Structures are given as C-alpha cells and as structure tokens.
Amino acid sequence: MGMSAGYELARRGADTLLIDAFDPPHGEGSHHGEPRLIRHAYSGGSAYVKLALRADEKWLELEEETGERLLERSGVLNVADMSVYDFRERQADIDGERIPVDWLSAEQIRRRWPAVRVPDGFRGMYEPNAGYLYSERCVAAYKRQALRAGARLIANTFVTGLRTEKDGSVVVQTKDGSCRADRVIVSAGAWFKTLQPFLFLPIRSVRKVVGWFETEGKAFDRGAFPGFTIGTKHGGFYGFPSIDGAGVKIGRHDGGVPWEPGRPLEPFGTYPDDEADLRQALESYLPGAAGRLLRGAVCKYELTPDEDFIIDQHPLYRNVIVAGGFSGHGFKFASAVGEALADLALNGGTSWDLSPFRLSRFV
Template sequence: MNNHYDVIIIGAGSFGMATGYFVARQGIRTLLIDSYNPPHGYGSHHGETRLFRQAYTIDEPYTPLAIRAGVLWDELMQETLVPFFHRIGVVNVSISPSGLDAKINTASRFHVPVELLDAVQLQTRWSGISVPEGAVALFEPTAGILYCEQAISAYRDLLLQHGAILKTQTPVERLEPHTDGVSVYTKDACYTGERLLISAGAWTGNLLHSLSLPVSPIRKTVAWFKPNSNVYRAPDFPGFTFTVGESDYYGFPDFDGKGLKIGRHDTGHPINPQEPLLPFGRYSEDEADVRDFLETFMPQAAGQLNEGKTCIYTMTPDEDFIIDTHPEHPHIVIAAGFSGHGFKFASALGEELSSILVQGKSNLDLSRFSLGRFE
C-alpha cells in the first residue's frame, strides 16, 4: 500500500475537515487522521450549535474572515443541500452603555448591517429579555446559528468524494519531521507526507511538546432549559450574547422544543485531554451559573434543565488563534488555540490553511495569529 501523501492533516475536526475539503478538491493526494470518528463529543465542535456573527470587537482579521466564512457556509449548503445554517439574527447585549462601541465601529467599517437598540427597544422587540435601564444591544440580522456537527459532516462527505482518505479511531503516536517532508506514526502504520497540518485541538500541545505551545485545554459546559413561555422559540427569538461586567454569556433560541441553550464563555476548569472529561453536573456551577443568568435576564426561560453537555476550549493567553508554520520546519502548519470562538470561521480558515499548505501563503493577513507574538 502507498502510504505517501502530498498533504497529511492530523485532527479532522472543524478546521482539519474544512482544510481537507479545500485541499482535496484541487486533486491533491490528502490524508486526514483523527483519534475518534468526527464529528464526535471529544473536541470543541460538540454541542450541536454555534453562533455566527460578523461584527467583532477586534476587527482585523476577524470580521473579514467572518464575511468570507458566511459566503463559504452558504456555498457548502448549496452544494450539499444540508440546511445547517439559519440566519435568524444575533443580538449582542451589554449591561454597560459603552460595552458595544468597538462592535459598532467594526460594523460601520465593514458595512455589516446592524441595529442599535436601547433597553426599552430591546425588551419591546423580545419580551423574554429583561435588562436594567442603560443596557444597550446591537442586533445583527444577517448573523445566525450554525449546526456545527452537520457542517463538519458535510465537509467530510465532500472531501471523501474528492478522493481524500480519512483514518478514524487512529491516534497519532509521534511525528518525525524531515527536511523535505514528515513521517506520521500510528499504532499500525507509518504515513509520509510532503506537508503537514496539525489541527488536533486540545491534543496539539502534546504532539508539539518541544514547542511548549501556550495553549490550555479547558472543560466547558452548555445547558438546555425548558422555557415557561413560547417567546424563546426560533426563528422569532435570535441567538444572543450578553456581557455582564467581566462575564460573557451566549445562547440560542429554542429549536423544535428542545429548549433554550446557554453557556458561559469566560469560565471553566483546566483539563488534561488524555483523561476522561468529567460529565455535566460534576460541578454545581455547571447548572447554577447559567440558571442564575436566566433568572436575572430571561426569567421565563429558567425552567427545568432538559440536558447538559461538556466540550473543550483550547485557550491561548490572549484568546487569539495560533495559525503559523513550525519555526524549524516550514512545511508543517499549526492551527490551534481557537479559544472558544473559532468555529464560525472554520470555512474561511479551511480555505486559508489550504492556501498555506498548497501555495505557501494565505490570502488574508493572518499575522495576528503568529507564534512570534509569544516570544
């Protein structure tokens, strides 16, 4: 068997699968390797849904990437006929009157359609929301909800159609870089490639231990609550983010009666990804933290807990991504540290990573994500 490939991708999650599609459709011999069978419940793409929005606090390169990602998500839906993207809008709420200034400026600069609402207008538009006087909101009508596992499955189907090989349930045991390529060792085989992408999420640091990447895997939780009112039903109720002091919450409307989904971005417990992830409910705050939020700001949504799930964030110190080539082996590309806000960009970053692998450079300026910023 010929185990040599033009491009090998370790980690076939959000970014690995998208990159694999963009590489394979060019007729390039491509191998993807994953320790599990994606989509799965052991990475950062678990939990069914992700918010998609374009007005970011930090504009470059996030908003240009999000704009491109939206185009590519739409194209993927058209090609696969899988309806995983619902543009029902996202409302960003800040209890501080000045908390949305950066997003407003970004929206203006990149012509992202938004609507600024005061507290009265917000509560009139969506009666299920309760905020104090002085709160402000920014509604982005072209934003929406991505069903992440469905999107990954769509990319998986297409890359296989384009001739890529996907090895699942195949942990990588070690890497051996060469001047003109790389050897990737699993329990049962050795694969060689000319170029390598490592997009293994929380496991990236272990694969590249000699680099001491500044990434920290964090256990995160999300919960679905049964509302006591139909006002939280999609598509009438939007996705949402809330900034309350130093705390950031995010959530999704009730789709098909499953419940309103909510999580908190800024907390979590450090983990060792080699050990089993503790289930939802192991810590009292798994439910209590988000229930307290609902009781304060969406009281009619704070019904019984329908379900809770865990997933993993892989955090960097500044919450910016790491996308760069290996400092000693430029044919090895690293994509890591997506810090809980990466999935919305997976389509666009898959395109960018494929360009780095095939052409040697990205289309957009991704210097913000350089490893050199940590030196």
C-alpha cells in the same frame, strides 16, 4: 478546521490524507452539541470581520453543494453592561463592510423582545443577518465532500508524534504505524500537548458546560427569538433559541475547569456551578427560559493567552502548518480557515490577513 482544510485540499487536487483520533463528528472535541453562533460585526479587528464574512460565503457554498441546511439566519442579539463592554467599539471595523447593525438602548431591547430583562445600564447590538450553524452537520458535510473529492480518512487513530526527515518530509507516527507527507496541517484542538516536543503551543485546555432549559410559551422558539450573547460583571454568556422544543441552550464563555489530554472529562453536574451559573444568568436576563434543566453537556475550550487564534507555519518547519487555540469562538470561521490553511500548505501564503494569528506574538 482540519476537515474543512481537508476538503479544500482534495478539491484542489492535492493527495490528501486525514487522520483523526476519533471519527468526526464526535463528542471528544469542541464541535458537538449543536449549534454555534455566526456573527459578522466581530470584536478583535478588521481581520476577524473580513474572515467572518468570507466564512459566511463559504458556508453558503457548502449548503449549495450538499443541499443541506447548515446556517440559520436567526439574527443575534448582543447585550452587555456598559461598564463591562461597549459594542460601539466595533463601529470602525465594520464601516464599509455593509454589515447591518441595530444599536439599541435597554428600553428598545425590552420593547423589541419582551422576554429579555435588561437593566437601564445595558446596551445592545443586534445583527439581523447573523445566526447559528448546525456544527455537527457542518463537520459531517465537509467529511462527505472531502471523501468525494478524493481525500482518504483514517479514523479512530491517535497521532503519537511527528518528526522531520533530512529530505524535509514529515513523518506522522500513529499507534498503528506511520506515514510520510511533504506538507502537514496540525489542528489538534484541545489535544496539542500530546504532540510535544515537536510542537509547543501556549494553549490550555478547559472543561466547559452548556445546558438546555425548558421555556415558558413560544417567545423563545426558533423563528421568534435570536441567538444571543450577554456580557455582565459576573461573566459572559451565549445562547440559542429553543430548536424543535429542545429548550434554550446557554453556555458561559469565561471560567471553566482545567483539563489535560487523556484525563476523563467529568460529566455535567459534577460541580454545583455547572447548572447554577447558567441558571443564574437565565433567571437574571431571560427568566422565561429558566425552567427545568432538560439536558446538560460538556465540551472543551482550547484557549490561547489572548484568546486569539493561532494560524501559522511551524517556527522551524515551514511545511508544517498549525491551526489551534480557537478559544471557544472559532467554529464560525472554520470554512474560511480551511481555505486559508489549504493556501498556506499548497502556496506558502494566503491573501487573507492572518497577522493577528501568528505564533510569533507569544515569543
């Protein structure tokens, strides 16, 4: 979110300084491990749907500017136990948006994708224009474009605190010194707690795992199999086809182990459930992809209580913009969120509906 906003600010002529605790793209946040789903028939209301459609446009713009492939339209198959979730609840929010969607019975799912095993109590929603983003490529592309547009980047530099001055400016303190700005955007991901007491947000950080599993045959290969989500009584899962033989990637959206900024992030396999949860889901619904574990990785979720985002001005300092709590489903929106953050920083407002993301909902 921060790199996207930095690019938007620099291209509009703002004097832009980017400060990162690491050197993006990196493995200390929530964007590494490639790829990330992008969908349009989104749950959570029309604000999400409109933002997802705008994000798609912005990703295509970035592809055109850089000449790099960032988005794959693999389609996304969403399946769920009807007692857990009914995708048809999204119909009202996508009406009029020209989002093609196929509503599928369990039998239709099994016929269309024989490698998918779902019971009769499941239903599906397939988005042919959805797909996935190469997340690390996206961050790297924004970084290059931001620097070309005149932004400056200070990498591997922790921000240790913020304060406001009598003239309204904001001082950003780092381990190597400080700088002063008229306006600041804070997008600290899972590290927001390190900025207290200047900013208190209801965000908890969680250790999450993903795994890549060997598949049988070519049914799960890129081009043959879509991205997917699976909603069950035992948890919610998401995943991707095997890209260039890497194996099917799968993660679990719910659950996870609490993590505190500064603590070591325990490696994949520390807990038996790291692999077991993922394998059980594959064995139940995608048995042909439940082969040998090829690779495991850990990352971080930054969760709000309602799992909706926080995109707002600081409650006391209107020239401090906050973007956080993206709750494991935010990456697809980064291009549009960066645009909205630049609007807020430069104009004090934006044409996009950010009302569901106001910090005041927690007060």
